[in-house]
Amino acid sequence: MxxxxxxxxxxxxxxxxxxxxxxxxxxxxxxxxxxxxxxxxxxxxxxxxxxxxxxxxxxxxxxxxxxxxxxxxxxxxxxxxxxxxxxxxxxxxxxxxxxxxxxxxxxxxxxxxxxxxxxxxxxxxxxxxxxxxxxxxxxxxxxxxxxxxxxxxxxxxxxxxxxxxxxxxxxxxxxxxxxxxxxxxxxxESGVLTGKGLTWGGSLVRTEATGYGTVFFAQHMLATRGLELDGRRVIVSGSGNVAVHAIAKAQQLGARVVAFSDSSGYVVDERGVDLELLRQIKELERGRVSDYAERRASARFSTEGSVWQVPAEVALPCATQNEITVEAARSLVSNGVLAVAEGANMPTTPQAVAVLQGAGILFGPGKAANAGGVATSALEMQQNATRDSWTFEYTEERLAVTMADIHDRCVTTAEEYEAPGNYVLGANIAGFTKVADAMIALGVV
Known part of the structure; x- marks a missing residue:
């Protein structure tokens, strides 16, 4: 430094x-x-x-x-x-x-x-x-x-x-x-809060946006190496809003999500997550992931180790900060992970990031990979300002374009600073320079 x-x-x-x-x-x-x-x-x-x-x-x-x-x-x-x-x-x-x-x-x-x-x-x-x-x-x-x-x-x-x-x-x-x-x-003043209900000023796709956007970002990272998400084994940490919608979009794009978690432990389901059952338990019953395993014959619940020990090609941490430790990162690498995209904020410790990058793993930091949530919040604010309401398909298309732009901005910036493929550097510098230039333009305020 x-x-x-x-x-x-x-x-x-x-x-x-x-x-x-x-x-x-x-x-x-x-x-x-x-x-x-x-x-x-x-x-x-x-x-x-x-x-x-x-x-x-x-x-x-x-x-x-x-x-x-x-x-x-x-x-x-x-x-x-x-x-x-x-x-x-x-x-x-x-x-x-x-x-x-x-x-x-x-x-x-x-x-x-x-x-x-x-x-x-x-x-x-x-x-x-x-x-x-x-x-x-x-x-x-x-x-x-x-x-x-x-x-x-x-x-x-x-x-x-x-x-x-x-x-x-x-x-x-x-x-x-x-x-x-x-x-x-x-x-x-409907624009003062985002994430509102659809009948009183909310936007379609806002609920799904962070999880969907994280998967879109992972998809773009894989594409830089000529790979597709379709057919990949995916593991997800968490079982809240971001995790559930990351699971939904990953499976919609052809991946098989085989594990998810909450603070009590994690579930492995080799058949792929039954999304309807998971939503019933988490969104309607406010239950625990262990309830899923009790109702699904192909699933098992564990409190030993962590979800990151489950073999997968794509990992989506969607729970909380610092959940991927050095030990977890080494497990991911040894199990053949290709890409990690952060759906949560700072879920990977700095030492774990170094392990993943050192092994050549595609790594999308949260400030880029999970920006779909706030991007769609901005779309909700636009609709509130114009007293308009957009369709799900149009709003999701706007989200997809935004995530592609963020990905490309990270890639271009990393290349400009002679660190090709380093999404952390690309995201940090691209985000920083825009803010810094504006601060200088506005004077010492």
Missing amino acids: ETQLENVLADVQRRNPGETEFHQAVREVFDSLGPVLRKHPQYVDAAVLERMCEPERQIIFRVPWVDDAGQVRINRGFRVEFSSVLGPYKGGLRFHPSVYLGIVKFLGFEQVFKNSLTGMPLGGGKGGSDFDPRGRTDGEVMRFCQSFMTELHRHLGEHTDVPAGDTGVGGREIGYLFGQYKRITNRY
Whole structure:
């Protein structure tokens, strides 16, 4: 790493103590930027690096709510508005016990470059709470969301900050959040949240977009080596929204998905995933992947090892950060994996990325591979702004074109900086330079 980059990273670590995920996200980008600073010294002179690592605004607030037993509960809410240089802050809300400021800042930092790569006029931000919706009744979730939005609403707007869903925040939560926003502001500002229901301002394909886009990206990576997704063995981590739709699109394109997981373990189904059964369990019953194995004769559930030990040619991590360790990466390589595309945010540790790249594996980083979600959120915002509604086929076509453009931008940038095939470098530099150029153009603000 260049001395200038090392100095800024050290300052980031000093100013943000204990936020290990944020430190990791910054280091991952900085590892790619040496060639850029040598070619464009104006980024150093304008202190772009320092400014880019400091959020424009960090909001932390108390979220009091009452459970069904009448007991007062207290959670902590966050919104980190990281960069608005390209457009309004855009990024999801995560409700999970692991959420703290470092997680939200890592996600917001990643979001800045992801949104830049889409080519759409979007800034980057992220938010959430340490509230766990799992096991809570609809009434409890509603009261929490209403309390959360009562504070957050003052920072939002379709031209200011536009949240969406993320882990723990699906259609139910978005509905409660939007209802409270509408009630407080006394206006139907449909573009203030994305991921809405189809009958009240949502977009077709938005639910599927992150998973679909990840598979499209994997398909493009394979094509650079004259390979197809059709007929390939695929493993997926997770069983939430992104994972389910990645499974759906992979199988629609002819692949056979043989494994998926949740926090309790993983399922192997050599016949290929029964998508209807999985959706019944996860989306309607809110059950566990072990329930799938109990109902499917060809499936087995395991808590030993990890899903990454299952032999496959394509791996799609769609669960959470740092789930692919060095050990897992070595298992993937020894089992003959050809491509890894990240459906989750930063699911592969830096050391594991090095193992995969060192073995010549095609590796698509999350800021590129899973950008389909935010890209389709932007399409939802377009429809809201024009009071229009597009067909599923047209919207999916727009998504497919966007993912092809992101892939090609990564490839072209990597080649420009003499690192052909390095999607990490290509994504980081392409995302960074667009944001950096805009920051310089707008002055010191």
